[in-house]
Amino acid sequence: MAGDLATAHAGEARLRATLAAAASAPVAPAWETIRARVLDEGAEGLAPTRSASRPRRTPALVAAAAAVLVLALIGALVVATRPESEGRFTQVGGAAAAPPGWFVPQDLPAGWTITSVSAVRPDETRCPGPGEEPARGIRWLRPDSSPNAAITVTIGRCVPPDLVSGPGGEVIRFPDRAAPVDVDLGSVTGSFAESLVGSDHLISWQIDGVPWTLEGSGLQIEELVAAARAIATAGSVDVAPTGFTFDETWTEPPRPRTQVEVELTTADGNQLAYVLVPGGAGAYRPRADVGTSTPPEHAPDLVLRAATYATAPWSLRYGIVAPGVDVDLWARLAPGDPAAIRRAGIGEISDDARLLVNLLAPASTAEWRELLAQVDHTPVLDEADEFSALAELDVPPPG
Amino acid sequence: MRGSADPRAVREQLYRDQYAASVRLARLLVGDHHRAEELAQEAFVRVAERVADTDSPSAYLRTALVNLCRDHGRRRRTVQRNPEPPPLTSPPPPLPADLDVVWQAVQQLPERRRVAIVLRFWADLSTEDIATVLGARPATVRSLIHRGLASLEEVLDDGR
Numbered sequence: 033m034a035g036d037l038a039t040a041h042a043g044e045a046r047l048r049a050t051l052a053a054a055a056s057a058p059v060a061p062a063w064e065t066i067r068a069r070v071l072d073e074g075a076e077g078l079a080p081t082r083s084a085s086r087p088r089r090t091p092a093l094v095a096a097a098a099a100v101l102v103l104a105l106i107g108a109l110v111v112a113t114r115p116e117s118e119g120r121f122t123q124v125g126g127a128a129a130a131p132p133g134w135f136v137p138q139d140l141p142a143g144w145t146i147t148s149v150s151a152v153r154p155d156e157t158r159c160p161g162p163g164e165e166p167a168r169g170i171r172w173l174r175p176d177s178s179p180n181a182a183i184t185v186t187i188g189r190c191v192p193p194d195l196v197s198g199p200g201g202e203v204i205r206f207p208d209r210a211a212p213v214d215v216d217l218g219s220v221t222g223s224f225a226e227s228l229v230g231s232d233h234l235i236s237w238q239i240d241g242v243p244w245t246l247e248g249s250g251l252q253i254e255e256l257v258a259a260a261r262a263i264a265t266a267g268s269v270d271v272a273p274t275g276f277t278f279d280e281t282w283t284e285p286p287r288p289r290t291q292v293e294v295e296l297t298t299a300d301g302n303q304l305a306y307v308l309v310p311g312g313a314g315a316y317r318p319r320a321d322v323g324t325s326t327p328p329e330h331a332p333d334l335v336l337r338a339a340t341y342a343t344a345p346w347s348l349r350y351g352i353v354a355p356g357v358d359v360d361l362w363a364r365l366a367p368g369d370p371a372a373i374r375r376a377g378i379g380e381i382s383d384d385a386r387l388l389v390n391l392l393a394p395a396s397t398a399e400w401r402e403l404l405a406q407v408d409h410t411p412v413l414d415e416a417d418e419f420s421a422l423a424e425l426d427v428p429p430p431g
Numbered sequence: 432m433r434g435s436a437d438p439r440a441v442r443e444q445l446y447r448d449q450y451a452a453s454v455r456l457a458r459l460l461v462g463d464h465h466r467a468e469e470l471a472q473e474a475f476v477r478v479a480e481r482v483a484d485t486d487s488p489s490a491y492l493r494t495a496l497v498n499l500c501r502d503h504g505r506r507r508r509t510v511q512r513n514p515e516p517p518p519l520t521s522p523p524p525p526l527p528a529d530l531d532v533v534w535q536a537v538q539q540l541p542e543r544r545r546v547a548i549v550l551r552f553w554a555d556l557s558t559e560d561i562a563t564v565l566g567a568r569p570a571t572v573r574s575l576i577h578r579g580l581a582s583l584e585e586v587l588d589d590g591r
Contacts, residue, residue: 043580043587044552050533051553053526055455057464062472063446069472070442070479138568393566396543402571 133357133419134400135294135308137391143299149409150293151427166283170269172276174250181250183259183276185269188242215257217264224257235260239267290422292413298384306392307360308419357419359392438483445488446475452554453496459549460500462538470499493554494564497546536586543567544579551576 140146167188174181215224215235222237233256236245246263248256259273272278292308395403397417404413416422453474457467474496482488526534537545543565550556550564558576562569580587 043584046530046533046587047537047548047552047580047583050526050530050537051459051549053530054534054537055459055553057455057458059451059454060468062450062468063443066446066450066472066475066479067442069476136568138562138566395566399567399571 131356131394132397132400132417133308134395134397135306135357135359135392136395136399136403137296137306137388138393140296140391141299141387145297146403146407147295147297148293149404149407149413150295151290151410151413151422152293153290153427168281168283170281171279172272173279174276176275182248182279183251183256183273184247184249185263186245186247187269189245215260217257217261219265219267222260222264237264239264290425290427292419292422296388302384304384304388306388309358309360310420310423311356311358438480441483441488442475442479445482445492449489449492450475453492456493456549456554457496457500459537459553460497460546461503466503470503471496474499490560490563497550497564501542501546533583533586536583540579540582544575544582547572547575548579548583 137146167186169184169186171182171184213224215222217235217237220237220239222235225234225236233248233251233253234245235248235256236243237260238244244264246256246260248259251259259276262271262273263269294306294308296304296306298304401414410427412422412425412427415425450471453471454464454467457470457474458464461467461470474492477499478488478492478495482491485491537548540548546565547561550561551558556564558569558572561572561576565572565575567575
């Protein structure tokens with residue numbers, strides 16, 4: 033045993049000596065170059081400082097570098113000139129090689145467990161109908177009332193309630209729309225749904241196969257139905273509902289074909305989930321941006337976002353924008369407590385969500401599979417080396 | 432340090448404290464001194480806007496630098512699969528023969544093992560800190576180091 037230890041120590045010492053020697057070359061000062069680049073002080077500042085004896089760049093390499101620089105500047109201009117609603121949560125960093133798109137929490141706190149990993153097709157399980165094309169939306173506000181009084185219409189995509197109360201008082205997440213409450217909208221029949229979230233209600237209908245969804249916050253149900261009837265009869269959103277004024281309009285990206293939901297339970301029994309969706313597809317329409325946050329030190333190229341969302345203001349509080357994938361966090365309350373959900377409202381990002389987002393880190397395919405090996409998961413996940421590959425696989429509907 | 436420090440002062444202090452070490456770390460990770468200088472400077476530029484808002488600017492810088500070095504390695508492998516243009520290299524360090532064989536073996540390690548080995552045996556980081564840098568579990572880091580040492584076992588044994 034003593035001999036083994038001595039051998040190990042001798043080998044370690046030799047390794048340390050090698051690394052120290054290999055790293056020992058003199059380092060040329062570079063502060064002025066770095067400072068100039070940080071302050072953007074002129075083109076000459078963009079060239080890194082190097083020690084002497086660097087081989088000269090060939091003209092072809094110089095041209096290639098110039099082309100890259102031009103493309104980078106164009107990219108920066110594109111980002112800088114985007115509308116704010118699109119540009120807040122853009123990716124930073126410049127990794128040329130795309131990571132596989134998986135995220136795994138590092139070192140969960142005691143008592144936290146990952147309960148399942150599911151691959152789902154949200155377009156076929158939550159909300160049948162078109163979803164491959166961009167949808168558009170419009171919102172009106174009632175100026176003489178509380179800021180929460182709003183009507184939002186989405187055209188080209190149905191918007192299901194995220195949570196409803198079941199017959200036994202239990203919380204049903206993402207209910208299917210098999211048992212709607214019909215509501216007469218004049219020219220068409222709509223479906224009415226009451227969300228557990230605050231005073232939000234939804235009315236959905238179709239015109240020539242195109243889904244329309246009207247969401248109301250802070251309104252009486254009668255007002256909501258009247259607004260839906262006027263819009264459905266007109267077949268347009270050109271005229272604001274009575275008493276409301278135009279707020280904004282937008283286009284939503286196509287619905288993702290697949291997403292991956294990783295569900296966790298905290299030591300207190302609260303449910304959390306983080307959801308992987310294709311890059312850009314995680315942008316449910318923000319109701320109120322809460323702001324961005326400093327990325328976690330283990331992943332400085334990530335951009336965190338914090339926002340509340342029109343369809344689920346209490347639930348989607350935090351997310352990550354990463355190359356090729358968005359990570360949305362769902363901070364859910366304990367099941368079976370609709371009253372608690374009603375009270376939650378739009379508010380603070382939960383401590384659990386804050387903690388989880390700082391534990392999440394990009395993972396290699398091997399690390400992701402290590403996670404899958406430990407929990408119940410959708411079998412098709414075993415076939416995907418990277419997140420984007422799921423789009424080409426046969427992801428079954430859950431249940 | 433978070434929030435209240437003058438960002439320029441933090442950046443300058445970080446440079447004084449960490450620039451040379453950053454170049455040397457990058458040197459060990461990418462195997463080329465000139466490229467290491469470029470990557471170290473790029474890392475400083477990238478973190479410049481945020482270092483005043485973080486509790487540990489040096490750890491933040493180190494993570495950014497390791498990521499840049501790993502990205503550089505991926506790009507280099509891509510270039511090697513599509514072999515034009517030739518890579519820019521600087522002369523290898525003048526090492527004694529008994530250490531040079533170890534250095535050559537270190538450079539042949541798979542990327543994550545090499546990063547873990549360098550961070551452990553040159554930067555003297557703990558397993559937990561290496562896990563943070565790599566975005567991996569500590570158990571994964573222990574495995575990377577174990578496998579890395581196993582891969583180096585033959586050349587390390589030759590020196591005894």
